[in-house]
Amino acid sequence: MTTTTPDTTPTTTPATTPATTPAGNEADLRTTAARLPRHLLSAADLDRDAAIEVLDTAERIDQAIAGREVRKLPTLRGRTVVNLFFEDSTRTRISFEVAAKRLSADVINFSAKGSSVSKGESLKDTALTLQAMGADAVVCRHSASGAPHRLAGWVSGSVVNAGDGTHEHPTQALLDAFTLRRHLVGRDRSAGAGLDGRHVVIVGDVLHSRVARSNVLLLSTLGTSVTLVAPPTLLPVGVESWPCGISYHLDAALAGADAVMMLRVQRERMDGAFFPTVREYTRGYGLDLRRRSLIADDGIVMHPGPMNRGVEIAPAVADGDGSVITEQVANGVTVRMAVLYLLLSGSDGGAA
Numbered sequence: 196m197t198t199t200t201p202d203t204t205p206t207t208t209p210a211t212t213p214a215t216t217p218a219g220n221e222a223d224l225r226t227t228a229a230r231l232p233r234h235l236l237s238a239a240d241l242d243r244d245a246a247i248e249v250l251d252t253a254e255r256i257d258q259a260i261a262g263r264e265v266r267k268l269p270t271l272r273g274r275t276v277v278n279l280f281f282e283d284s285t286r287t288r289i290s291f292e293v294a295a296k297r298l299s300a301d302v303i304n305f306s307a308k309g310s311s312v313s314k315g316e317s318l319k320d321t322a323l324t325l326q327a328m329g330a331d332a333v334v335c336r337h338s339a340s341g342a343p344h345r346l347a348g349w350v351s352g353s354v355v356n357a358g359d360g361t362h363e364h365p366t367q368a369l370l371d372a373f374t375l376r377r378h379l380v381g382r383d384r385s386a387g388a389g390l391d392g393r394h395v396v397i398v399g400d401v402l403h404s405r406v407a408r409s410n411v412l413l414l415s416t417l418g419t420s421v422t423l424v425a426p427p428t429l430l431p432v433g434v435e436s437w438p439c440g441i442s443y444h445l446d447a448a449l450a451g452a453d454a455v456m457m458l459r460v461q462r463e464r465m466d467g468a469f470f471p472t473v474r475e476y477t478r479g480y481g482l483d484l485r486r487r488s489l490i491a492d493d494g495i496v497m498h499p500g501p502m503n504r505g506v507e508i509a510p511a512v513a514d515g516d517g518s519v520i521t522e523q524v525a526n527g528v529t530v531r532m533a534v535l536y537l538l539l540s541g542s543d544g545g546a547a
């Protein structure tokens with residue numbers, strides 16, 4: 196597919212070039228000299244400048260695409276992005292695929308479901324195959340915490356962690372921060388801004404959630420105070436050392452919060468009884484209309500999806516005022532475009 200905007204040669208454009216070229220060119224999208232590391236494995240890989248650079252770049256990509264008849268940029272033409280998913284996923288896999296395609300990259304979807312890949316050796320063989328095919332970026336989801344980290348040691352391209360076990364999901368945290376910034380700071384005033392002085396409450400199955408961990412890390416980097424609310428059985432060992440507060444009382448924690456982020460009860464990861472009954476869980480930790488009214492008047496309701504409607508979130512809340520759940524999905528594409536762009540546009544082509 197072609198567009199009316201001329202292509203650029205990424206390696207010849209310094210990151211610091213001012214934004215003087217037509218919309219869609221590389222110099223337009225990069226706002227500062229802040230650099231991403233080669234891989235995005237953890238939200239902790241991003242310092243404040245790098246995190247804000249991702250969010251600002253996503254805003255600029257959104258603007259660049261909004262003015263186009265063809266919703267596509269030529270930026271990553273000739274680059275190959277491999278989606279390597281060893282675990283079920285709908286929105287994250289599709290989101291990365293759409294993001295890479297909107298940047299004109301070639302996308303290979305490698306779904307490893309059903310194969311025996313839990314052993315290091317097998318993952319290594321897969322990595323070497325991708326390497327031989329010339330993958331510039333590998334987007335990896337795996338049920339084993341640390342798998343993308345291992346992969347990063349075997350391929351010469353960039354690895355993006357799209358969710359590893361109960362460990363991390365950095366692009367989810369970035370899309371959540373982007374969504375929060377749009378609502379709490381405002382699109383027009385967001386350039387260069389963090390989320391300083393805000394308060395976000397994250398509720399539910401923290402124990403099994405990579406979303407919670409990545410959000411706590413990224414939001415604290417951006418200046419937000421986070422409170423985790425969960426039954427004691429659904430908090431991980433060592434959570435006291437995370438940069439956040441902890442509470443067991445949802446009503447009290449919600450008072451005046453700028454946002455509440457509900458986590459899915461991950462029954463597929465539960466090998467024992469973590470709470471007496473689902474009804475009791477919902478009574479203690481579910482978000483209904485009464486509890487939703489406790490957050491700030493302009494506060495927002497978030498959920499990474501997929502939702503257990505009627506368990507952690509009432510349908511009337513999920514579909515009601517201040518719910519930004521479908522916006523999170525839309526923003527996910529833009530933010531993943533920014534991540535792929537920043538990782539790949541400054542490199543010399545990744546794998547040979």
Ligand code: NCD
Pocket residue numbers: 286287358364367405406458459461499500501
């Ligand atoms: C999350 C995940 O897979 O970690 N979902 C997502 O990426 N949209 C959260 C979950 O599965 O509950």
